Amino acid sequence: MLQYLAKRLLGLIPTLLLVGILVFMLVHLLPGDPARLAAGPDATPETVALVRKDLGLDLPLPQQFLRFVKGAVTGDFGRSMRTKRPVSSEIASRFAPTFWLTVWAMAWSVTIGMAIGIASAVWRNRWPDRVGMTFAVSGISFPAFALGMVLMQIFAVKLAWLPAVGADSWRHYILPSLTLGAAVAAIMARFTRSSFVDILQEDFIRTARAKGLGEPTVVAKHGLRNALIPVVTMMGLQFGFLLGGSIVVEVVFNWPGMGRLLIDAVDMRDYPVIQALVLLFSLEFILINLVVDVLYGVINPTIRYR
Amino acid sequence: MNDPQVAAAVAVSDRVRTPWSEFWRKFKRQHVALVAGGFVAVLVVLAILAPYIVPFDAENFFDYDTLNSPPSWKHWFGVDPLGRDIFSRLLMGSRISLTAGFVSVAVGAVIGTLLGLIAGYYEGWWDRAIMRLCDVLFAFPGILLAIAIVAILGSGMANVIIAVSIFSIPTFARLVRGNTLALKHLTFIESARSIGATDWTIVLRHIFPGTISAVVVYFSMRIGTSIITAASLSFLGLGAQPPTPEWGAMLNEARSELMTSPHVAIFPAVAIFLTVLAFNLLGDGLRDALDPKIDQK
Numbered sequence: 137m138l139q140y141l142a143k144r145l146l147g148l149i150p151t152l153l154l155v156g157i158l159v160f161m162l163v164h165l166l167p168g169d170p171a172r173l174a175a176g177p178d179a180t181p182e183t184v185a186l187v188r189k190d191l192g193l194d195l196p197l198p199q200q201f202l203r204f205v206k207g208a209v210t211g212d213f214g215r216s217m218r219t220k221r222p223v224s225s226e227i228a229s230r231f232a233p234t235f236w237l238t239v240w241a242m243a244w245s246v247t248i249g250m251a252i253g254i255a256s257a258v259w260r261n262r263w264p265d266r267v268g269m270t271f272a273v274s275g276i277s278f279p280a281f282a283l284g285m286v287l288m289q290i291f292a293v294k295l296a297w298l299p300a301v302g303a304d305s306w307r308h309y310i311l312p313s314l315t316l317g318a319a320v321a322a323i324m325a326r327f328t329r330s331s332f333v334d335i336l337q338e339d340f341i342r343t344a345r346a347k348g349l350g351e352p353t354v355v356a357k358h359g360l361r362n363a364l365i366p367v368v369t370m371m372g373l374q375f376g377f378l379l380g381g382s383i384v385v386e387v388v389f390n391w392p393g394m395g396r397l398l399i400d401a402v403d404m405r406d407y408p409v410i411q412a413l414v415l416l417f418s419l420e421f422i423l424i425n426l427v428v429d430v431l432y433g434v435i436n437p438t439i440r441y442r
Numbered sequence: 443m444n445d446p447q448v449a450a451a452v453a454v455s456d457r458v459r460t461p462w463s464e465f466w467r468k469f470k471r472q473h474v475a476l477v478a479g480g481f482v483a484v485l486v487v488l489a490i491l492a493p494y495i496v497p498f499d500a501e502n503f504f505d506y507d508t509l510n511s512p513p514s515w516k517h518w519f520g521v522d523p524l525g526r527d528i529f530s531r532l533l534m535g536s537r538i539s540l541t542a543g544f545v546s547v548a549v550g551a552v553i554g555t556l557l558g559l560i561a562g563y564y565e566g567w568w569d570r571a572i573m574r575l576c577d578v579l580f581a582f583p584g585i586l587l588a589i590a591i592v593a594i595l596g597s598g599m600a601n602v603i604i605a606v607s608i609f610s611i612p613t614f615a616r617l618v619r620g621n622t623l624a625l626k627h628l629t630f631i632e633s634a635r636s637i638g639a640t641d642w643t644i645v646l647r648h649i650f651p652g653t654i655s656a657v658v659v660y661f662s663m664r665i666g667t668s669i670i671t672a673a674s675l676s677f678l679g680l681g682a683q684p685p686t687p688e689w690g691a692m693l694n695e696a697r698s699e700l701m702t703s704p705h706v707a708i709f710p711a712v713a714i715f716l717t718v719l720a721f722n723l724l725g726d727g728l729r730d731a732l733d734p735k736i737d738q739k
Contacts, residue, residue, distance in 0.1 A: 154578040165594050273726070277719035279670045281677045282693060282711035289700055380584020384674050398586075399678055402593045414582070414590050421583040 137433065144429050148422060155422075159415045160204045163407050164197075170407065174217055213412035218404050223412045227394065231416075234386070234393035237316065238378045240309055245317030246324055246371060253328025254363075258355060260333060268325060275322025280381050284315040284388035301390040316385045320374045327370045328363065335363040365436050372428030376421045468731040475727020478720040485717060489536040498527035500534035500687045510703040519709045522692075523699050528706065531687035532713050538599060538688045539717065543669035546603045550610025551661055555653070558615040559645050562622025573619070576612035585609075585671055592680045599672075599688065602681040606668050617660055621653040655732040662725035666718040673714055689714050 163170050171188035172179070179187070188194050191214070192203050207213060213223035256268040291311060292300035299308050335341065336359060344358045345351075383395030390396070394413055401409035470476060488495075498505075498517075504525035505517070513520045519528040561572040579587060591605035625631065626649060634644050673690030675681040682688030684695055689710045696707035 150574065151577050151581055154574065155581050158578065162590065162594060273719065273722055274715075277666060277722050278715050279673055279677075279690075279711075279718070281674060281690070282707075282714060285693070285697065285700065285707060286711070289704065293701060376580075376583030378584075380586045383585060383589065384678065387678055398589065399680075402589060402680065405593075410590070410593055414586060417583055417586050418581045422581055 140433050141430060144426055148426065151422065152419075155418050156205060156208065156415070157201070159411050159418075160201050162411055162414070173405065173407070208412075208415060214408040216401075216409050217406045218401075218409075223408045226397065226409060227412060227416065230392060230394045230397050233391060234379075234382055234395060235420075237309065237312055237385070237391065237393060238375070238382050240313040241317035241320065241378055241382075242371075242375060244313065245321035245374075249321035249324025250328045250367065252321070252325040253367075254332055254355065254360075256325065256329040257332030257336060258351075265329075269329070272322040272325040272329075275318050276326075278318070280315055280319060281384050281388050283318055284312070284385055287311050287315055288389070302392070312385050312389045312391055315388070316378060316381050319381065320378055323374060323377075324367070324370065328367050331363045331366045332359060335359050338362075361435065365432070368428060368432050368435060372425045375424045375428075379417055379421055465731055469727060472727035472730055474723055475730075478723035478727065481716070481720040482724060485536060485720070486540065488533060489540050492533040492537055496527075496530040496533050498530045500526070500531045501685045503527060503530070510699070510706070512703075512705050520703075520705045522696070522706045523703065526685075528692075528709050531692060532689070532709055535687040535689045535692065535710070536713070536717070538682060538686070539669050539673065539714070542599065542603050542606065542672040543665040543721070546606035546668050546672070547610055547661055547664045549603075549607035550664070551614050551657060553607075554611040554614025555618045555650075555657055557611065558618025558620075559622055559650060559653075561615065562619040563626060563641070563645050563649065565623075569619070572615060576615050579608070579612040585674060588671060588675060589678075589680065592675060597680045597683070599676075599682045599686070602672050602675045605675070606671050609671065610664055610668065613664070614657065614660065617656055618653050621656055622649055625649050625652045659725055659729040659732055662721055662728055666721035666725070669714065669718050669721070 169184075171184050171191060171193050174191060175184045175187040192200055195203070211224045215221065216223055216226050219226065252268040252272065256265040259265050288300050288311060291298045298310055299305075300311070302308050336355075341354060341358055344354045349358075382391075382393065383398060385391065386393045386395035387399055394416065398410065398413045398417075400406075401413065505521055505527070506525050508514075508517065508521045509525050510523050511517065511521045517527050517529065519532060522528055522531070557572050557575075561569040582590065588602070588605035588609050591608060592601050595601040595604065622645075631644060631648055634648050639648075672681060673688070673693075676688045676690035677694045679694065682691045684691060692710040693707055693714075696703075696710070700707055
């Protein structure tokens with residue numbers, strides 16, 4: 137198990153490095169001179185030269201990259217062009233709301249999605265299946281921003297049961313996490329169903345039934361564990377979808393998280409902030425996938441020894 | 443194939459079973475997918491004809507007497523806060539959303555399929571390089587990659603299409619690579635090689651057709667996702683800019699007036715939902731018709 141973990145960790149290094157290079161190149165792929173951008177529109181050539189030296193933009197590219205990596209590892213991403221505050225302190229307060237939003241969305245959507253998928257597979261082609269799959273195909277077809285607007289209109293404005301914007305209490309989390317998780321619940325339901333349908337046709341399921349086990353035991357003990365293997369992989373991929381989706385949902389609910397900060401930064405062309413956020417989002421996604429991979433190894437022993 | 447029923451069925455039908463007729467035989471049993479396909483066809487025709495059939499100019503007609511009015515005989519889907527006819531705007535917007543969805547997936551599918559064929563067929567160095575590239579593209583969660591690309595290129599619908607295309611490449615590459623790896627060791631590929639077929643002939647004439655059904659299914663599903671992604675970017679203000687009648691941009695504009703005139707938001711939302719739903723249902727139907735495993739059940 138440890139060896140497996142070490143192998144997965146080492147495998148991350150090239151990907152991380154390439155992601156780092158891409159994010160680093162972001163500034164250099166931009167049209168225009170980053171030093172000029174940072175100095176402001178009415179800076180004199182002397183000021184621009186000073187800013188260029190200050191930001192290290194006069195160094196050769198490889199050296200600049202090393203500086204960037206060193207900064208990134210120590211959490212130093214320079215200063216925001218807009219507020220002039222260090223990027224790390226801009227982001228610090230924004231991390232937790234986004235993190236918890238995605239975690240809650242993931243928790244409910246995986247539980248509900250899998251429950252619907254299992255019910256649909258067990259009662260295949262009967263009404264629970266039809267209802268479940270209608271919900272699922274609608275869920276993947278309704279855009280999150282539209283769903284957010286609808287939920288907000290109904291539950292926050294018309295009924296006034298829940299707050300519409302902000303992230304102060306657990307009640308603030310309900311609508312955004314429902315919005316964010318809906319598509320994932322739908323995808324998990326579809327995926328769990330097809331995985332379960334395949335498993336329920338296996339010989340060992342017939343054997344389990346033949347030896348007189350009750351249907352709940354067959355489904356829970358013999359079906360679930362085997363059907364879960366592809367479902368867990370899917371979960372890792374869906375987390376990426378959630379992290380990306382949180383950007384849209386945060387804008388709808390005016391959520392004080394990293395997603396809204398990113399959109400503001402893109403609007404303002406605040407490149408240090410964009411760089412840091414893109415890197416952080418990707419890092420979070422890569423780490424979550426690592427966790428999923430390890431989980432996968434726990435569920436499926438044959439993977440570990442390859 | 444030893445099943446007597448199957449053998450009888452084959453003997454009875456005297457028509458030649460081409461892959462096309464076989465596909466159509468299975469596909470026409472999928473009633474939901476047929477309806478969805480019909481809906482998509484109508485939508486495409488409407489989008490093509492839109493400039494000739496819209497009742498009002500989508501961007502430059504302002505009816506100041508009926509600001510924010512709900513649906514009526516004159517304005518089928520009502521009027522927005524600036525006095526523009528929502529039905530006309532939706533019709534014109536369908537051109538943008540369908541083009542964005544189709545073009546971006548087509549570009550992503552062509553590049554991704556080529557990369558997947560190369561990676562799967564040559565393996566070794568090519569495979570490692572291409573799959574590493576895909577890993578990196580996959581490392582940016584969801585819409586983030588598209589946002590980063592738009593941040594570099596600047597906002598606008600053309601850049602959104604480029605961003606969504608790049609976003610589609612790795613999925614197609616992985617899908618086709620997997621199929622290629624499975625196909626390349628089969629006997630018919632070996633026989634093609636033994637009679638001296640070049641690599642390109644083998645890949646394009648013999649392996650590529652074997653991957654097509656998977657690509658077609660994924661293509662249809664992906665159009666739905668891409669329409670949502672493109673609309674999301676416009677909603678975030680990174681894609682089509684007002685007054686362009688893009689559906690996501692229309693929803694963003696409708697946000698501030700949601701309390702007083704919900705119909706301004708409802709119609710674009712329903713338009714996106716139905717369009718994406720149709721592509722997803724069509725994709726489901728294609729999958730069931732093209733997947734040989736499904737028929738036995």
